[in-house]
Amino acid sequence: EAGVAQSPRYKIIEKRQSVAFWCNPISGHATLYWYQQILGQGPKLLIQFQNNGVVDDSQLPKDRFSAERLKGVDSTLKIQPAKLEDSAVYLCASIQWVGELFFGEGSRLTVL
Amino acid sequence: GDSVTQMEGPVTLSEEAFLTINCTYTATGYPSLFWYVQYPGEGLQLLLKATKADDKGSNKGFEATYRKETTSFHLEKGSVQVSDSAVYFCALSGKDSSYKLIFGSGTRLLVRP
Numbered sequence: 001e002a003g004v005a006q007s008p009r010y011k012i013i014e015k016r017q018s019v020a021f022w023c024n025p026i027s028g029h030a031t032l033y034w035y036q037q038i039l040g041q042g043p044k045l046l047i048q049f050q051n052n053g054v055v056d057d058s059q060l061p062k063d064r065f066s067a068e069r070l071k072g073v074d075s076t077l078k079i080q081p082a083k084l085e086d087s088a089v090y091l092c093a094s095i096q097w098v099g100e101l102f103f104g105e106g107s108r109l110t111v112l
Numbered sequence: 113g114d115s116v117t118q119m120e121g122p123v124t125l126s127e128e129a130f131l132t133i134n135c136t137y138t139a140t141g142y143p144s145l146f147w148y149v150q151y152p153g154e155g156l157q158l159l160l161k162a163t164k165a166d167d168k169g170s171n172k173g174f175e176a177t178y179r180k181e182t183t184s185f186h187l188e189k190g191s192v193q194v195s196d197s198a199v200y201f202c203a204l205s206g207k208d209s210s211y212k213l214i215f216g217s218g219t220r221l222l223v224r225p
Contacts, residue, residue: 041217042116101211103157
């Protein structure tokens, strides 16, 4: 079974530029999450999707972050404009309905 | 709000030593508790979990017991190996939070031969 795929693995941008991360969850997984993991900290939830609808985006900084999950499969997380404090690893995770939550390897963002 | 506190690292042990990584939590109701592991260059993997008080989760020689009275979920292993070197995260999921995980800050374990 293929795991959660994320790209790009690494991205370096200047502040005020934009960036987008892509996630392809495990086939058949209805629920998808984006987490932000700042160096030295545990992951923090940004947004949760159920199929193509947003369940919880209360922790998403909506002035600069946006996310979508068209057709209830792939998802994209965008940051525009990026700030220095957005430097982090962005993790995507998915789960079918119940059971184990599976994480991707993450996309590491460095903002200079 | 809900939170997880775990001991700071790094924890450095010799091979075959006993491991304990402390984790305590604050939550309303009765959350599910998890330990995740992140090996170098890899994604987070579920190590073990417990869903109710006094449950013991176990996997790959690691164990943790859900202690409601002390709000703790300490990770233990009787004899660590070099291959156990990784970052370990304690996490909770509230009963009504649909697997939305709240993580501790992580504890790095380094096992020396």
